[in-house]
Amino acid sequence: MTKAVLDDPTRRGALLALGSGVALAAGAPAIAQAQTSSSPAASSPAASSPAASAPARQGPGFYHHKVGDATVTTITDGARTIPLADGFVRNASRDQINAALGQAFMPANTMTLVYNPMVVTIADKRILIDTGNGPDPKGAVGHLLPNMAAAGIDPKSIDVVLLTHFHGDHVNGLLNADGALAFPNAEILVPAAEWAFWMDDGNMSRAPEGGVKQTFGNVRRVFKGQDSRITQYQWDKELAPGLTPFATTGHTPGHTSLSLESGNARLLIQADVTNHPALFVRNPGWHAGFDMDGPKAEETRRRLYDRAVADKVLIAGFHYPFPSLGHAEKDGSGYRLVPIAWNPVL
Numbered sequence: 001m002t003k004a005v006l007d008d009p010t011r012r013g014a015l016l017a018l019g020s021g022v023a024l025a026a027g028a029p030a031i032a033q034a035q036t037s038s039s040p041a042a043s044s045p046a047a048s049s050p051a052a053s054a055p056a057r058q059g060p061g062f063y064h065h066k067v068g069d070a071t072v073t074t075i076t077d078g079a080r081t082i083p084l085a086d087g088f089v090r091n092a093s094r095d096q097i098n099a100a101l102g103q104a105f106m107p108a109n110t111m112t113l114v115y116n117p118m119v120v121t122i123a124d125k126r127i128l129i130d131t132g133n134g135p136d137p138k139g140a141v142g143h144l145l146p147n148m149a150a151a152g153i154d155p156k157s158i159d160v161v162l163l164t165h166f167h168g169d170h171v172n173g174l175l176n177a178d179g180a181l182a183f184p185n186a187e188i189l190v191p192a193a194e195w196a197f198w199m200d201d202g203n204m205s206r207a208p209e210g211g212v213k214q215t216f217g218n219v220r221r222v223f224k225g226q227d228s229r230i231t232q233y234q235w236d237k238e239l240a241p242g243l244t245p246f247a248t249t250g251h252t253p254g255h256t257s258l259s260l261e262s263g264n265a266r267l268l269i270q271a272d273v274t275n276h277p278a279l280f281v282r283n284p285g286w287h288a289g290f291d292m293d294g295p296k297a298e299e300t301r302r303r304l305y306d307r308a309v310a311d312k313v314l315i316a317g318f319h320y321p322f323p324s325l326g327h328a329e330k331d332g333s334g335y336r337l338v339p340i341a342w343n344p345v346l
């Protein structure tokens with residue numbers, strides 16, 4: 001099914017033809033059900049109404065973009081600059097990585113990772129796609145909530161938190177510093193395959209010590225006690241009108257991207273199919289240390305980018321530089337990302 005979505009453009013029409021009626025079937029996420037996003041605690045009518053609160057202007061930490069009738073708002077969670085670790089790319093040398101950084105006018109031996117969740121507003125429902133790193137005492141990241149406030153979006157007005165995969169930079173923002181839910185009225189949608197992998201005790205016991213083992217523990221910490229809010233979703237089934245998840249595995253076993261279609265417009269929300277484009281869009285054959293299955297991730301990446309180039313589709317990347325939107329074109333053995341032109345008003 002994944003292959004069908006990636007390789008067959010007519011498949012997208014088929015997905016659209018499903019319409020919201022199918023997505024509304026029993027067991028479908030609550031986004032599809034009549035549900036008011038307002039709450040008594042919402043700070044103002046403007047804060048609880050997507051239509052009323054979407055400002056016409058952009059801000060330094062948020063950026064609105066129309067996709068047909070839908071609005072996507074990139075909201076940055078911040079950026080971390082870290083020394084370039086050995087093994088950051090498994091199959092490229094430090095010299096090769098530094099050369100790629102230099103071509104992007106980024107300093108050598110240093111990596112800046114950026115984190116950009118996105119709110120998609122469709123038919124008056126607000127869907128937050130991934131949550132960022134959560135509170136950070138150092139202040140480099142954890143800016144999702146203040147930037148969301150600057151964009152006029154009350155966390156209480158988020159109807160759905162939709163997660164693409166379970167790495168900490170995508171799920172930790174579900175919780176505030178005190179452990180309370182940051183989006184108290186939201187249903188949490190998780191990829192069924194991702195849930196199955198990380199919640200399996202056998203997989204956890206077999207995981208090597210280090211980052212993967214830590215991720216098992218972190219996933220269980222973040223989701224603890226939230227069973228009633230969590231709905232597992234399936235690939236290739238529409239979650240909201242025009243918003244369809246599909247498998248892009250390799251980065252993690254259940255890693256998921258999303259296609260958003262409205263009218264004649266389309267946005268491909270790639271999540272972590274590539275990390276920073278200066279390294280991994282330019283060099284799709286590079287296997288990032290945090291791609292759990294490097295060869296699989298590369299196969300997914302090449303297939304998705306070949307399709308995106310052919311379709312000239314706009315792409316959103318969680319780790320693209322803000323505002324995380326651009327088009328890809330073929331360039332030698334890799335690709336090149338062309339950021340969208342900044343539009344000062346929505």
Ligand SMILES: [Zn+2]
Pocket residue numbers: 167169170272318319
């Ligand atoms: Zn990530």
